[in-house]
Each structure stands twice: as structure tokens, then as C-alpha cells.
Amino acid sequence: MNYIQPFLMLASILFCLGLYAVITRKNAVAILMGIELILNSANINFITFNRFGAYRTLDGHVFTIFVIVLAAAEAAVALAIIINLFKNIGTVDVDQAKEMKG
Amino acid sequence: MNNIQSLQYFLPELLITITALFVIVFDLISQKKSNNLLVSVALFCIAWLLYQLPSNGGEIFNGMLINDKFSLYFKWIIFISTGAVILVSKYSNELDKEYKAEFDALLLFVLLGMFLMTNSIDLLMIYLSIELVSIPSYVLAGMLKNDKKSNEASLKYVIFGSFASGLMLFGLSWLYGISGSTNIYEIYKTIQLIDNPYMIYMSLMLILIGFGYKISMAPLHYWTPDVYEGSPTIVTAFFSAAPKAAGFAILIRTFFILFTSTNSLTVDALPLEGIDWFLIVAVLSAATMTIGNLLALKQDNVKRMLAYSTISHVGFMLMAFSTASIDAIVGITFYLTLYMFMNLSAFFMVIHVENNFKVKEVNQWGGIGYKTPILAAFMVLSLVSLAGLPPTSGFVGKVYLFRTLFATEKFYWLGIVGILNSVISLYYYFKIVKSMYFDESVIEKEENKPMLLYFFILLFSAQNIIFYFYWQPLYNYITKLFS
Amino acid sequence: MENTIFMQNSILSLLIFLPVLGAILMLPASKYLKIPNIIKYIALFTTGIQLILSAWLYINFDSTLSVMESPFTVQVNWIKHFNIEYFVGVDGLSIPMVLLTALLSFICILASWNIDKKPLGYFSLFLLLDAGMMGVFLSLDFFLFYIFWEVMLLPMYFLIGIWGGPQRHYAAIKFFLYTLFGSLFMLLAMIGLWYFTAPFNNNEGTFNLIKLIQLSPMIDSQLWGFDIQWLLWIALFIGFAIKVPVFPFHTWLPLAHVEAPTAISVILAGVLLKMGTYGLLRISYPLLPGEVVAFSYTLAILGVINILWGAMCAIAQIDLKKMVAYSSVSHMGYVLLGMSAVVSPSLAGAEAGLNGAVMQMFNHGTITAMLFLLVGVLYDQAHHRWIVYPDNYKDQELAGKLAFGGIATQMPVFSAFVALAFFAGLGLPALSGFISEALCFIGGFSAFRLVTAIGTLGILLGAVYLLRAYQRVFLGPLNDSYNKLIDINSRELATVVPIAFLVLLFGVFPKPLVDMVSSSISSLVSVIQGAM
């Protein structure tokens, strides 16, 4: 039996949900969450492949750990920026940040 | 090579890390003393270490990184441009002096990330190095905490950047799934055996998005103008030069090794069977240069215009990349070198003008040609070079880019698009020239003359002439990197 | 003896780089030497030396030697990787142009003596331009040629754009874009030539124009279903045609000429236009003889269109300078017509045509220079150069009326020189324009009878616009608002007299000019006739 399919499906669904969130949510924090979803869908992929691919090393797992760490770092920076945004324009609606265009 | 042995090939990076940390510590204990001396000494030491660095190490850190001539060369140009930016940054009026140490530290971290980008050969390192460049960059873009534009720039940058790297990561995970390895040489071996190109195509596209975002390739160029405009000018100058080089380094290495019939950077590559990504790159490069040039036409803000000009130059380099010959990557490397310097020179001039004359729009540049005649003359040189006209090195570089296209007899249409684009580009570069010399002067006298800035502008502009007449040594040197 | 050899080896390089040296010298000189007009004196001195050197070159020039045999030729490797050489030489085709350039540069410095707006910029740019022009005429390496070609572009852009007339920005940009558009095509052709001839030269591409004469006719492949040779010809032709300018590409010319300051108009019309035809003769003709044969009929037609269209437009002009500008379009048509004669079945006709073309290049250079200088003299005093005030003139009282009239009474010497220039322009025998125009027609006629016969109408139209203008501006009762005009002064005379002398000399005694060019022409003709 090959159980790899459902995991990959899950990852893909998460990926799509993440994309959807990123594109539709106006709240900057929600967009960040969408990005986290994308990253985590990739993480699931890594783990799935490592588990079912019968690969001898633990590359996938290690990768995942690094991604989690990086996601945290990224989120920290992003949240700082968003807070600053809130300080400057009083909202976290990304649509309001459109001074520069064209 | 094991980790301990590998350290000898890793000394510059180590010193960068140490310096970055020390700069922060120094700032904490030094009570507002300038760290210029410290940074200068450190930069000098890094340069010395780079000079000492052998280039025959091969794979180091258990196959995570590679030490070769290619990466060393890129490290040099990245280092020079970043170093110049660090040194010049003290003249920037925008930056808050209180955060100077943070600024330097962040730049040094980005420098570390870029060094890693040039020699990553493992998917993990690729991802990590790109993130290491990106995350401090988000902060750099938002350095002006109370400036709305800067804030907006960093927001857009962070969302766009993490989005793109997320997509790339998803692609990387698929690549890992297909091959079962994270080392690109290993993956290369596996990929050659796979007969369903679709999976590879998917991950290739996603990875291209990750790299494309770094080098502002269309359609990943969106962030560029907004971030460039909003960021402090010194940061913009930095963004437009070194990360592009690093991005191209990683793009060339990864794509050449992974997705072609060869795993070496010394022979002309053929696409994998059934995967003609060259065409995609060709189309995207046409789009990139066209968008860059067309949008630059109507810009009034100098920085924004130069941002679009950067995009168009990326398009030109991608144009050569689409032929995937050794000549092409030599041409790209060559052009990149020249481009970095001419672009930096132009941006430094913008800094100078902003500092002295407090103007940001092109049409406010009137009369600058007479207010600072020498700098303006060199600015003209840089602009001419950016436009790719003789007698400047930009012309030589562009000739090489076009040559590869005609030599490989592929994508003639792309060549025509390229030539049309170079004509269009003249217009906006000369808009600046026109403004500098022909328009009525509305500005006051030049107030101060920062020697170091002068020096860098002159140095980086002078290469336009020098490499026009004697580009041969440089070109030969670059050719040797790929043999 | 050793001196002579040194001189021989270095004279061409000196000719090219002396102005650059002068331009560089100006910078410290203007800063540290507090002599009034030091910049102008340096410029005058530099171009003066250049003129003397070119005269020396002319005296020692032996027209029977080919370029490779000539003692002046210098061939040094420059960029080995592409086989680019610093290869300069002089032969019958280029020597008249070199002399013309040196002479006109010197005269133009004199003519720009009253430039007081940023003289440092003006004169240093002018000298750079001078160097570029010399370089174009002396290069025998395509790459070098292209470099000098482009070097001229920027100084010209600034010279028009800063020191020009009211519409100078527009004119400068237009000139720039137009020319650049052309030179891009030339660049393509250059790379194409390099690339496509490589297989016949041990896979080593070359830009050496002398070598390419042998190599390029061997190109035999196709691209997109077109012969490569044809494509190369078209690209080169567009590149050069814009400079000439050939009919559909000519509209930059009137504007640029009108807006440029006097001296720059002189250089534009006197030297720059010649580069187009020079390029065709130097590069397109010997390299692609097969295409020349196929294209010559079109060339003749284009030439005739140039002659007639330029003349027609000139007749309608009410701005004296614009009229002269359009006359250049017309006169360059003669050159094209003469050049098309190279395919003539009669060898005499072919030689007559090509010699006529080269002579017309030189003669038009002198005549049109004189015309522009003289118009400039009038403009300096009257501050306008309308023949008839335009309908939308700011002073509605004057709109549509004759602007001048009877100037000859007030400025007799000046008017005499204008008459000389005008008559030379309309091809009066005993003045230099006649011989070259007649030779162009004779040549053209031997190849394409009907077309040339139509073209001869240009003789009439040329007389119409010049004489009408002369009559309306200089003859008739004196317009009272101009009774304060002063006759031409000695500095202006010094600019005009040498040219007038040449115009007369080569009109009466063209032998030196013909002897200079004819042997080079003969070999060119034999190259092309060999391809028929």
C-alpha cells in the first residue's frame, strides 16, 4: 500500500489555501498566516517524501526544522514591520499602503 | 570535506559574521562613537582574506557549499559593491545616525548571505542563503521607521519576498521528492533518468520564481520599483547592485547544473529532454526588459526610474542566459560586473544630489550639470554606459550579450526586441542628461563635497571608459573562470 | 629621414587625437591661465595644427598607392579576442574628406568666436566632435569606424541642445534618436559581417575592412529566407541613409540644421552628411558588390527623389537657413545618383559617376559651409533670417511680407560672396559645384537614362530656389529697417574667403581633386563591375 498520495494531497490543499489567503485577505497579519500555510505545506511535502521515499538520510526532516526556524524569524520581522505600519497609518489593511505606484 | 577542514575556505564569511556581531556589541559599549574605523579595518581584513582564499576547495561542509573560481569571483564583486555602500553610507542624510551600527550589521549579514548564495550547492543552503539575504533586507528597506514610504516599502517587500520564497520552497520540496537528495549534483544524476518532465517542470518554475524574485525578473519585478523608491537611497543603491549579482550567481549555478544535460559550468548546456526552459526564460526576459524600459519612460522620480532601468538590465542579462552557452554566462558575468559599477555610480550621484540639492524628481535636476560639473560629466558617462552606447563599457557588455544570441542562432526575435528596447532606454536616460544640462536651474550651490563619495563616483564611472578600451583582460579573466 | 618615417607613421593618429589633447588641455588652461579667450585660442591652435598636418598629408599623399602600400597606414592589434585592430589609413576616398574636415573645423572655430555661453564646454565638445569625424574618415577597421561614428553623436547632441536655437532640445533629441536608430542597424550589420565571414577566415571573424573585401562576397547563407548579403546591405544602407539623409529618413536634417548654431550647421552639412555616403562607398560598396549591382537602380531613384523633393521643399521655404538645409537634401541626391552609376555598362560612365559623387561630397561640403556661414553672418546682425515673414509672425503687421530686400545695396561685399555661394550651389560652371553635378549626371545617365533625365530637372529647381531667395533678400529696393547693417567684417571674411577660393579653384581647375580620388575610384569600380 502506498499512502503517500493523501499526504501530498493535504500539502497541496494547504498550499492552495495559503495562496488563497495571501491573495484575498486584506489584513496583513492574515496574509502572513497564509504564507505560513505555504511554508508548512512545503514542510509536509518534505516530511512525506522523506518518510515514504525510503531515503536513508533525514534530509527532509532537517530541512523542515530549518524552515520552521526561518518562518519564525520571518514572522518576527514581518510582524515588526506590520506594527510599524499600524503606527504610521493606523491600520494593517495592506490596501491602504499604496502610496507608491505606477 | 568535513566541517573542520572546510573552515579554511570559510574564513571571510567567518570574519563577516564576527564583524557584524562585534559592530552591534561595539555600539552598545562605545557610547555613540563612530564605528567607521572598525568597519573599515574589518572590510580591509575581509578583502585580505578573500585575496588569500584558495579557489580549489571543491565541495566543503559535507557538500553543502562549494569553493570554486566562479563563486570567488562573485564574492569579489559583491564585496566591493557592498563595501562601497557601507563606506559611503556615512554620508547618507536620511539614515538616523543612532541606527548606524544596526545598519552596518544588517548589511554585513546580507553580505554573508550573498556570499553563501554564490557557493550554495545544497537545496537547504540555497533556501537558507536566500532567506539570509532577504530578511535583513526587509529591515533595511524599512530603516526609516517614521517614513511612510519606507514603511510601505518594507511591508511590500516582506510580503512579496516571503510569498516568493514560499513558492520556491514548495518547488524545492518537490525536487527533493523526485530525487531524494538535497545536493544539486546528486539531484542532477537522478533527474537525468526521470522520463516524466512535468514534475520537474513544476518545481523548475517554482524555483525560478524564487530566484526571479531576487533578480527582479518579470513577473516578479513588481516589488522592485516600490521598494526602491521607498527605501533610503543608500539602501536602494545597495539593492540594485550586489543582490542582483548574487541572484544571478545562484541562478546560473543551480539552473546550469540541475536542469541541463551537463553538471559543469565549463561546457555549453543543452536542455533536459522535454524541458525547454530556455524558451520560457527567453519570453520572460523579453517581458522583463520591455516592462522595465516602458515603465521607466514615464517616471519622474529618479530612483524609481533607475529601479525600472535595473529591471530592464536584468532582462538583457536573462536574454543571454536563455541561450545557456558558456559564452552567455561569461557575457552575463562580464556585464554584471560592469553594470554593478555603473549603476552604483549613478545611484551615488543620486545620493549626492539628494543630500546637496534636496531634489528627487528628474525635472528638478535642472542645471546640475553646471553646479557640479565634474560629477555631472561622469554621471553622463554612467548614463551613456547604462544606455549601452559607445564609448563606454556598457556598450561592450551589451555587444557580448547580443553576440551570444546571434552566435547560437537562437531567438533572433529576442535580439530584435532587445535592440528595440535599447533604443527606448535611451530616451529616459537622456531625460536625465537633458535635465542636467538643458533645463533651467532651480537649485542652489553645492554645499559640501564628500571626498569618499566623489572618489567612488569617479572610480565607478571611470571604469566605463577604462573597460571600453581595455576590457580584454577582464573578459579573459572571466572566461578563465569557466574553463 | 627618420623624422619623415616617424611622421608618416604617426600622422594619422595625430590627426585624430590632437583635438582630444586640445580638449583635455583646455580644462586646466581655463582654470589656471587667466588669459582672456584662452580656450578659443587653444581650439584655434589645435585645429590649425590639424589643418597644417592634413596639408602635409596631402602633399605627401601618393594617390597611386593602395591603402596597404601607403606609408601612412598604421595597423596595430587592439583587442585580439575579436581581431579588432587599430587600423587607420588614407586613400583617395578619404583624403578629400580629411582635408575638408580639417579645413571646416578650423574655419568653424573662427566662426564660433562670438560664442560666449559656456565656451569651455562648447569648444571642448567641438574638438571631440572633430576627433570623431577624423576617426571615421581614417578608420579602416569597421569596429573602429563604428566607435568614432558613435563618438560624434554625443558632442553633437550637446552642441545642438545647449547652444542651438529656440527649438534646440527638440532638434537635439530628434537628431540623436534618428541617428542612433540608424547606427543600431549598422551595429547589427557589423556583428553580422564579423560572424558570417568567420567561416571563410579560419573561423576567425574580422572587422578589417580590407580583408572583408575578399571575405564578405563569399557569404552564401540565408536567414529567414533572405540572403544574408541582402540583409547586411539593407542594414548598412539604413544606417548610412539616415546620415546622408536619403529621402524617407531626411526629416531630422532641416530641423537640426536650423536649430544648430552656425558653426555646427556648417559641420553638420559640410562633414556629417558626407559620412553617410562615405560609409556607403567605404563599406557597403566594396564589401557587398553583388547587392550594389542589384540595388543601384533603387539608389538612383532615391537619389532623384532626393534631388527633386529637396529642391521642391527648398523652394517653398521662407526661412533662409531652412532653405539651405533643404538644398543639402537636394545636393546629396546628386551624390547618390552618381554613386548608382557604378553599374553603368560604360566604364567611362561608371567612373564619371563615382568621381562625381566623391567630388560632390567635397564640393558640397565647401559650398554649403559657405552658405551656412553667410546666413550666420546675416543672422548675427539682423537676428532673424526670414525671407518672408510667416503668416503667424508675432508682429501681425509684418506677417506675410518680405523680410529683407535690397541688402546688396547695404552690404555689397557680403552680397557678392552670397552670390558666389548661391551660384556655386546652383551649379554654375567655373565654380566647383558644376563639375561634380555634371559628372554625377553623366554617370547616372550612362546607367539609368530616364531616371537621370528626370533628375536633371534639379538643375532648374536648384536655380529657382537660390535665385528667388537671392532676389527677395538681396536685390530690389532697400528695406529701410535694414539701413544700419554693416558689411561683412574681417573675421567673417577670413572664414569665407578660403572656402570661396577652393570653390573657384576646383571649379576652374579640378584636376588636383580628381587626381586625388580617381585611382581609388577605379579600383572600386573594378570590384563592383567584377560582380556584375
Add this chain to the structure above:
Amino acid sequence: MLETFQILSFLFLPLLSFVILIFFGKKLKSHSSTLGMFLIGLMLTNSIFLILKAEPYDFVLKTYNKWTLYKSFEWFSTGNFSISLGYFVDNITAIMLVVVSLIGFLVHLYSTEYMKDDPKYSRYFAFLGIFIFSMNGIVLADSLIMIYVFWELVGLSSFLLIGFWFEKEKPPLAANKAFLTNRVGDIGMFIGIMIIFFHVGSFNINEIINGVSDMNKTLLTLAGVLVFMGAVGKSAQFPLHIWLPNAMEGPTPVSALIHAATMVAAGVYLTFRIFPFLTPDALAIVAVIGAITAVMAAITAITRNDIKAVLAYSTISQLGYMVMAVGVGAPVYAFFHLVTHAMFKACLFLCSGSVIHAMHHSLHHLHDHETDPQDMNNMGGLKSKMPITHAAMLISTFAIAGVPFFSGFLSKDGILAAVLSYYYKHGDWTILLPIAGFGAAMITAFYMFRLIFKTFYGESKNKKIFKHIHESPLPMTIPLIILSVLSLAFAFTANLNPLVSKGWFKSLIYKYSKSHNFMDMKYINAGIDAAHYDAMYLSLFVASIGIGFSVLIYLLRKINPDNISKVLNIIGLFSLSKNKFYVDKIYNFVLYRPFLKQTQIASYIDWDFYDQKLIDAWGWITLKVSKYSGISDYSILDQKIIDGTSHLTQYVSGQLRKTQSGIIQNYLLGVLAVLVVIIILINQI
């Protein structure tokens, strides 16, 4: 060597005069004329020496020595193509040189007085010098191209002299008209020369005559007619005759020298030179053009009131005669007429100049600047005041009217005989030629006497002016006397019968009736001999009718000219004459104005349309679209710099800018959209 020098002196003496006077004229002042006269006088002596060497035809032995001097110098050579300049002197050349030198000298003499008070005195003589130089060039030339060169130079000198009083309104216009009209002819001439050159391979006239035999006849006809076009221009033949009447704006001595005696005859001289290789068809065209010109100009002359205009039209008419004579195969008579005409027409002009001079002085005395001194309606009865002028003018009028014992009788009757014989031979439409010839002869006699009567006889029209009229001083009357003596038949032959005559002049030129490339000249000469009595009687008859009418109308005033004009106007003849056959007006309306309009349209197309609209805008669509784009804050430069494609690119750029909306999520959407598109496309492949 000496010979060469002698011949070349004909060029260098007048050139020297020109050069010295143009550069040092101001210093020489009134001595300018002395210098000019001295140099031209030298030339005259020279020419007389030359003609003494000419060899006449020996009518007894039927032989002649081929006395010719020729030499040519290479002007320049390109290897296979070369142009030589050279001289070719034979009897004809020698005669022409005498004519030019003589009249040139007399005109110099005359002008010393006539131009006395002119501020540009020395320049005037300089211009005369350059004219004589170029005229001699035409006469001496041995090749068509050299003729062309000097042809243009006489055009220049004519331009300079007609426009001599350039500070007036009309002379510059007249000068332009003369130059440009001549250029029309010159174009034809130039094309003709080129056609011949590329078939014969030479410009040399003698070589052409020997070389054209195997040329295509149609082409040769065309070439001949084209070369003849040059003559049409210079000799003021229909349809290019319009410039000559205007040329009278120049000083009167100039009109005498250039526009009556010499330059306008150059066309006839050219036709004479190329006669041997003109095909019969070409000659027919030549004859017809000559005939039309002769009649038309004569009719126009009737109604002129300006004394110089009458003479101008009479010149055109007489030139028409000469051209017609060449056309019908009698070049000898054409040349004969050329020489006789040169004498009497120069005399007529100088006489008219004398009258105008007198009128002018009188008007000047009265401070009258309104009255036209040239209008015959202001003259009348001058005979008593100006006896010498009157006598000279009367003699030359007899000559031009073809009255026996005067030179015109000899040459004109020869021409008329040739025309008549041409009709006898060809029949058919050629009847028109003799009709034209005799008709013009009658009209000539009529209007010339009208001129005499209106000017010198009857009562003075304006007593005030009349009172101050004086005979002109000696320098002006001496030329009149000399020229009127030369208008007598005895100057050319002792015998009164023109055809039997073996006078010195005819024997010098007789040999030129002997050779033609395509026709049997013996046959033609025999025909002329046969027709000559008919012609003589007829011409005497028509001349007396003409003179008779003139006497009736203008001397005896038995018939009112107005009535005649009314009668003639029934067929429109009078208004045709009055309006110069509307030629000027037709040209103005059909050619000149539409052409100017055309040039303006061309200029408009070139600049306002082609450049500004097409090049600059690359389609007006973009212009319109840019209106809506709402971005209007460009500087004027930016507006203007929508050059070429940049209009389009600017528009595209404007549209593309909308993609950069500033909203981050749109960016991300854009990225995804492209990604999806690429993936879909990959799937398709």
C-alpha cells in the same frame, strides 16, 4: 605656340578686364572704361588679324583650303573618362570673333557716355568683360561640353547685366526670369549632350559629326532636338522666348550687345555647328519652331509702345528667321543673317539707347520721374533734334526691312529662298513655312517703320520734353555711324544679287553649305538657287506692302490705326498681339503658380505632415488616446518628444503603469497568473 597664345588671348583679355575691374574698379574710377576699351580693342585688332588668315572658297577651282586651328587640353581625367577643353578655329569662328569684338568694342565706347553718371560704373565694365569672355568661349569651343560650360557663363553675365540696376524693383525679377528660362533649355541641351556622348564617346563636335552615322535615327533626332533646346532657350525661340522682352530692363548698350547682337545669336551659332548631324526630322522641328517664333514675335511687336520692346520682339522674330533657315537646310544664310542682323540690330538698339538717353536727360532736367522715357507715345518729331541718330536708325531699319542695297536684303532673301525651296520640295503642310517667312517679313517692315515714324516724324507729343532733347555726344554717335555703314549691303558684297554674288563674306562661309551627314546638300543648294528669283520678287513685294501701310498709317495718317485694330480684332488678332499671345499669362497660370503651390504642398507634406505627424506620432491614434490618458503635465519638450515610436511606447507605457497598481496583492496575483499561464502552456506542449 604663338597661334595658341593668339587664340587664347580672346579669352584672357576680357577676363583680365573683368578681374582687374572687379577688384580695382573702385580705384580706377572713370579709367575703368579706358582699361576695358583698351583690352577689348586689343582683342578687336587680334580678331582682324585672325580673319585675314581665313581662306575663302575658290569658286573657280571649287576647292578650299581647310584652314583650321585646333588644340585641346585635358581638363581632368578619371582614367576612362576625361573632359578636354580646346578651341577650334575656322572661318566661322573668325567671323564670329570679329563680330563679338567689334560690337563689344563699340558698346564699350558707347557706354563710356551712356553710363557716365552711374555709381557702379566700373562694375558695369567688369560685367561686360566677363560677358565677352564667356561669349568668346562659346565661339571658340571645340566640344559640346565646353559650349555648355560657357553657355551657362553667358547666362550668368546676362543675369548680372540685366539685373545691373538691382536696387530697382523690376530688373532683378527680369534677371531671374532670363536665367531660369534659359536653364529650362539647358536641361534639354545637357541631356542631349549626354545621349550623344554615350553613343559616340566624345564631346568633340567634329568627332561627333564623324561618329553619329551608325546611331539609331530616332535617338539621334531626339538628341538633336534636345541639344537644340539649349538654342531655343538662349535664342529666345518659342516657347522659351518670354525672357528676352523682360531682359530689356538692363542698360540699353547691354541690350544691344547681348540681347540683340551676340549672346542670343549663340543659339543660332550652336544650331549651325550641330547642323551636320541633325536628322531631317529634327531639322523639320527646328524649322517649325523658327517659323512660329518669327511670326508670333513679329505680330506681338506691332502693338508695343515701348521702343525697346519693339526691338526686343523684332530680335526674337529675326532669330526665328535664322533658326528657320537652319531648319530648312540653309545654315549659311542663317549665319549670314546672324552677322548682318548683329550689325543692324546693334545699331538699332544703340540708336534707341541714344533716344532714351536724350529723353532721360530731358526728363531729368524737368525733374519728371513719372514719364516713361522709353514710351514712343512721348516721342515724335525727334528727327530735327537728333539727326545722326535718325540717319543711323533709318539705315538700319531699311536693312531689317529687307530693302535692296542694305545688308538685310541679302541675307533675308537667301533665307526666304531656302524656305520657298523647302516648300517646293516637300509640299503639303510646309506651305506654312513660306507663309510665315514672308508674312513676318511684311510685318517686320511695317512695325519697324511704325517705330521710325512714331519716334522721329510727325509732331512732338510732349513739347516740354521735346524742348530739352539734344543729340547725343560723340562717343555715342560714332558707334552708330560705324554700325550703320556696316548695315549697307556693300559692306558684305559688291554685287546686289544675293545669290549670284561672290562677295568676300559669302566666299568665306560658302563651304559650310556643302556637308551634312544625312542629306545631299548639292540638291538642296540647287533648289535654293532655283527658288531665289521667286523669293526675291515676293519679298520685295511684301516689304513694300509693309512699308506702304506704315507710311499710310503713321506718316501720312490716312488710316486710323484704331479702326484697323478693331477690324483685326474680329479674329482676335489684335488682342493676341497686345497680350503677347498670352504666353506669359499662360505660363503664370499653368506652370509657375501651380508649381509654387506644389512646392508649398511638398514642403507641407514633408515637414508638417510626414515629419510631424508620421515620424513624430507614428499614427494619430496614439495622439487621440493620449488625450484621454489625462496626463497633461509634461513640459512642452515632452509633448514634442513624442517622436516616432515613442508616442506609441509612451501610450503602452501609460497602460503598463496601471499594472503597477501599488497594491501588493495585485502584484502577487499577477505573479500567480503568469505562473498559471506558463503551466497551462507547458501542458499544451
